[in-house]
Amino acid sequence: MTALLIALLLFGASAVGSLIFAQRGRWPTFLGAGGLILGSLCGIIPATQVALGAPPQSLRIAWDVPYGSLYLHLDALAAFFLVPIFLLCAVAALYGAEYLEEYRGKKALAPSWFFMNVLAASMVVVVLAHNAVLFLMAWEAMALSSFFLVTFEDEKESTRRAGWIYLVASHIGAAFLLALFVLLGRHGSLDFDHFDSSAGAGVLFLLALVGFGTKAGFVPLHVWLPEAHPAAPSHVSAVMSAVMIKTGIYGLLRILTFLGPAQAWWGWTLCVVGLTSGVLGVLLALAQHDLKRLLAYSSVENIGIVALGLGVGIVGLSAGAPFVAVAGFAGALLHVLNHALFKGLLFLDAGNVAHATHTREIDHLGGLIRRMPGTGVTFLIGAAAISGLPPLNGFVSEFLIYLAGFKGAAALDASSSSVPMLAAIAGFALIGGLAVACFTKAFGIAFLGHPRTEHAAQAHEVEFAMLAPGFILAAGCVLMGLFGCYVVRSMGPLISNVTHLPPIQVAQALANAAGSVAEVGFLGAMLIGLVVVLSLARAAALARRRVATAVTWDCGYARPASRMQYTASSFAQPLTETFAMLLRTRKVVTAPRGLFPQHAEFHTRTDDPYQRYLFRPVFHAVGRGMASLRPLQQGKVQFYVLYIAITLLALLLWQLA
């Protein structure tokens, strides 16, 4: 616990320090990034120890706030979320120090580092807090600090709009959490140990699902993600998408531990939410042209995968199938960690691309792997990992969820509990196929072929400080893919904590699952070895032969130009066309006319259907309703005196009656 407190102190000190020395050239960067890195290194040690099975620790200090207490508790669940938080904060600080240099002199960097440290500290406290008041204060600090980070480039209209949407969404979510904690603490204490869930566990579950789901980005509460993530600087998007939205998953899991025996319909609900988020998230990602917007939607997809794993686990739990429960929860939790690694990596690489080419439009890129080899290879690893391909980490967590689903399909024979299992398997397979489409598009169009514009042709590889974080995360993706079984084996305390299953049963199921994951890792290593051997054999064979270079075969056409290449939109077109009902893509077409056409244009735009057809009408209606109250606000003192008098009169009458 001491190390965690030192970490929090370091975050606080570097936050304040970067503000105090705001005018001193590079000082804010050194202080802000340095404190963030040191604090993270300090905190990651106890977090890893507890996540790997060390006993939980807690710290409790009385606090003057009503119902509040400074009650921090580090158990396996908290530790499991803390590890990626510290890791991502450290690499994002390393990256941001270089990334923000471009803005030095043009914008004040000190506030950015201040809020970055506040965000890190508040995420840590959210995960550690064992008192509702402390939790909600940290939750709010997290929302506000990230709001200021998102609006870094507030001179742009689109950024201000994104920040606004994010702020509104955060507070709608927080309102549900407030109600949740009031209900949970209705017998006096707001400490997590004394929560009372004797009645209405279903209502509490729904409140938690909406409140935490808004942060996590479940469809249709995801609308802020595709706005906020592209608007923020890339290291901020990486932290937000990789770890901050996961605090929503953490909160949901924490609440589940209070709610007593899990009911089957919670699992069903989470399966439905997960499938919807997964399928819609990946479809919307596929339809995007903006690299960071694509990644934001893919976060929605991955949160859907996590929810699906939890749903399968809860259905298994309520149907009395421990292996299904354990594999489902283990897969979901591991996917939280894995997504932190590859999504952090992909956002940082997207930042590199934006930094080098000054555009995020996929259709304006191309050929970057020759000009930016380091970014290219790490993006490839991230893209393959996020598509769930072996031998990388994404496959390991998805494999566990598949295992849970297939075990459920086989074991839960007669009961209707097998329906969500089968839906999960089919939906998961669809999501997997679409994810491959989405990320072959992102990587293939942006990094391969010929550069499509001058921007892409002029790109240069970024500085080492911006590459190193990507390499660290990519190494994490490979290592987790090969040695994931060791992580799975150590998840026993965590999963028995969340599922309330007896530790022996959990250990047995985990050992089974880890056995399969170990085989996957072994075959993954074999695959890598085989690729190396085949490549060497191929290189040796070609070394003695004639290897020529020519233009790409274009069916006899000898002068292919870069504009003739397939674009991201055309690549995704068959799928977006098939799912047009769900996507509602709008097209602007100016067809070529006449014998000698001069001008033609084709442009597609896929806005978020939920924002367009659900939230915008609702918010407009609310706005109109509120506008009708406007005559009350006349700005004349007499009217306000009148209101006071009427209120007093009404109160008097009420008291008399």
Add this chain to the structure above:
Amino acid sequence: MISGSLFPLILAAALAPLMQSVIVRSKSVMAGRVGPPLLQPYRDVWKLARKGAVYSNATSWIFQMGPTIGLASLLVALTLLPFGGFAPLSAFSGDFVLIVYLMALGRFFTVVAALDTGSSFEGMGASREVTFAAFAEPAFFLALAALVRQTGYLSLNPVLAAVSTATWTHAAPTLGLTLAALIIVFLAENARIPVDDPTTHLELTMIHEVMVLDHSGPDFAMIEYGAALKMWLFATIIVSVAVPCHSGNRWLDTGAALLAILVLGVATGLLESSMARLRLLRVPQLLLVAIVLAALALAL
């Protein structure tokens, strides 16, 4: 971690191209031609493997890695495939998930290698490939789920070993529907008519063949050989379900399975001779039929 026998892998490596020539031969006979010799696919691979290579000036190392990773992932997938009573090298709970995702890995790299050439034809093929795969994967997984539910095992070897004539007598509809779904997936994944025509001469209408237009020499040899291995993998699963021969003598079972693969090859050839390729827009509908068939198999 290695338990079973190498035999299924060796068999696949040795005989996979032969199944392709069986298809070609039966098509030739149907068309009234003699057709190329049965060993032609081996000769093609051997000839290509000994050649030099031509690379497009648009391509990077990704283009050269693609075929290698595609072949390697298929070879690893084949270590999980049982054949005619012989256990595969490795078997564990959920191994079939790894098989499907290894094939997805191969597809990922075939697709990005195609995009690396910057050719719009290859981009078109790549786009179609990922589109159809997104529909084929759910169908394949649901068919696997039906088999898992029918037999109660979670690993390919015991699942296929548990399908027997007794299973067919008491669950014929389930197995029949599963088999139908598997056959559609087999045709789609291996670029056969009615999904794709491997022998067409118009790049615009191709799917798989157009993605590999720019590959040459040893790279193309790996692609051709990998395609044969992939077909063998699907054919083995289909044959193990359709003709569950468990006589007690593994050699006898192997012989029966080989015979069944021969029949499947001839049947594919007959199918290709008797119908035309579907319009591309119809292909997702065909794959949806496979999904529905597999879902029905599960509902029964």
